[in-house]
Amino acid sequence: MYAQMVKSEKAIGGPELETFQARIDAGEKIEPKDWMPAGYRKTLIRQISQHAHSEIVGQLPEGNWITRAPTLERKAILLAKVQDEAGHGLYLYCAAETLGVSRDKLTEMLLDGRMKYSSIFNYPTLTWADMGAIGWLVDGAAIMNQVPLQRTSFGPYARAMVRICKEESFHQRQGFDIMMKMAQGSASQKRMAQDALDRFWGPSLMMFGPPDTESVHTEQSMKWQIKMNSNDELRQKFVDQTVPQADYLGLTIPDENLRLNKKTGHYEFSEPDWNEFFEVLGGNGPCNSERLAARNKAWDDGKWVRDGMMEHARKKATKESEVSE
Numbered sequence: 631m632y633a634q635m636v637k638s639e640k641a642i643g644g645p646e647l648e649t650f651q652a653r654i655d656a657g658e659k660i661e662p663k664d665w666m667p668a669g670y671r672k673t674l675i676r677q678i679s680q681h682a683h684s685e686i687v688g689q690l691p692e693g694n695w696i697t698r699a700p701t702l703e704r705k706a707i708l709l710a711k712v713q714d715e716a717g718h719g720l721y722l723y724c725a726a727e728t729l730g731v732s733r734d735k736l737t738e739m740l741l742d743g744r745m746k747y748s749s750i751f752n753y754p755t756l757t758w759a760d761m762g763a764i765g766w767l768v769d770g771a772a773i774m775n776q777v778p779l780q781r782t783s784f785g786p787y788a789r790a791m792v793r794i795c796k797e798e799s800f801h802q803r804q805g806f807d808i809m810m811k812m813a814q815g816s817a818s819q820k821r822m823a824q825d826a827l828d829r830f831w832g833p834s835l836m837m838f839g840p841p842d843t844e845s846v847h848t849e850q851s852m853k854w855q856i857k858m859n860s861n862d863e864l865r866q867k868f869v870d871q872t873v874p875q876a877d878y879l880g881l882t883i884p885d886e887n888l889r890l891n892k893k894t895g896h897y898e899f900s901e902p903d904w905n906e907f908f909e910v911l912g913g914n915g916p917c918n919s920e921r922l923a924a925r926n927k928a929w930d931d932g933k934w935v936r937d938g939m940m941e942h943a944r945k946k947a948t949k950e951s952e953v954s955e
C-alpha cells in the first residue's frame with residue numbers, strides 16, 4: 631500500500647509541489663489525508679520511526695538499573711521515566727502509522743537491523759551515575775532537538791512532540807538531580823559522576839547527527855520543516871546550555887579545547903570522534919548486538935500476548951456480526 635501511494639504521488643508534480651511548499655512556508659500543518667510529495671512522506675516515516683525506535687531501545691540502558699536503584703524513591707522515579715519512554719514510542723509509532731505504514735512493519739525493520747535508532751543507546755550503563763548522566767545529557771540533548779519539532783510541519787508528529795517534551799523536561803531534571811547528589815557526595819561518588827560525564831559527553835554530541843557538511847537530509851528536511859534546525863546549530867545550543875550546568879556541578883567537561891568565545895558568546899569545542907559515530911551506526915558499537923538481541927527476545931516472548939489479543943478481537947468481531955445479522 632505504501633509503495634502504491636509513493637508511486638501515484640510520483641506521477642503528480644509541478645503545481646501540487648508549489649502549493650504544498652507554499653502551505654509549509656505559511657506555517658500550515660500538513661495532515662495525513664492531505665496531498666504530500668513521496669519524499670516528504672518517506673523522510674517523515676524514516677525520521678519518526680527512527681525516533682520511535684530510539685525511545686523503545688532507549689529503555690534498555692536505564693532498565694538495567696531499575697533493580698539496583700539506591701533508594702525506593704529513586705527506583706520509583708526511574709521506573710516512571712522508563713515507562714514514559716515506552717509511551718513516547720507509542721505516540722510516535724501512531725504518528726508514523728498515519729502515513730500509511732504499519733507498526734508491525736516498522737518493528738520488523740528495527741528487529742532485522744534495517745532501521746536505525748539513536749547511536750547513544752549502544753553504550754553501556756556501568757554505574758548508578760550513568761542514570762544521572764543519561765537524564766542530564768541524553769534527555770537534555772533530546773529536548774534541545776525536540777522542542778523545535780513541536781513546530782514541525784506534519785500535524786501528528788508536532789502534536790506528539792508537545793507531550794513528549796513535557797515529560798523529557800522532567801527526565802532531564804531528575805538526571806541533573808542525581809548528578810548533583812553525587813557531585814556533592816563522597817569523593818568516590820564525585821569520581822563516579824565525573825566518569826559518567828567523561829563517557830557520555832562525546833556520544834551525547836553525536837546524538838545531533840553528523841556535521842552539517844555530511845548530513846544527507848538536513849537541507850531538504852529544513853525546507854519541508856521536518857527539521858527546524860541543522861545538526862550543528864542544535865549541537866552548539868546544547869554545548870552552550872550544558873557547560874554552565876557542569877560548572878555548577880563542579881564537574882569538568884572532557885574537552886581541553888572547550889572555551890567561551892567572548893565575541894560570539896558561544897563555546898568553542900572539539901568535534902566528537904566521527905569515526906566512532908559511523909562505526910556505531912554501522913552496527914559495531916559496544917552494545918549494538920546486545921540491544922537488538924534484547925528487543926528480538928521481547929518480541930518473541932510477547933507473541934502469545936499478541937496472538938491472544940488478535941484471537942479475542944476476531945471472536946468479538948464474529949459475535950458482533952452475528953448479532954447485527
Ligand code: 3HC
Nearest residue numbers: 681684746747748749769772836837838839845846847848
Ligand atoms: N543515531 C543514529 N542515526 C543517526 C544519528 C544518530 N545520532 N544521527 C544521524 N543519524 C542517521 C540519520 O538517521 C541518517 O540515516 P539514514 O539516511 O541512513 O536513514 C544518517 O545518519 C544521516 O544523517 P542526517 O543528518 O542526514 O539525518 P537526519 O536529517 O535524519 O538528522 C537527526 C538526524 C537529527 C537524529 C534527526 O533524524 C532527528 O531530528 N530526529 C528526531 C529526533 C530523534 O530521533 N532523536 C533520537 C533520540 S530520542 C531520545 O533520545 C529518547 C529520549 O527519551 C532520551
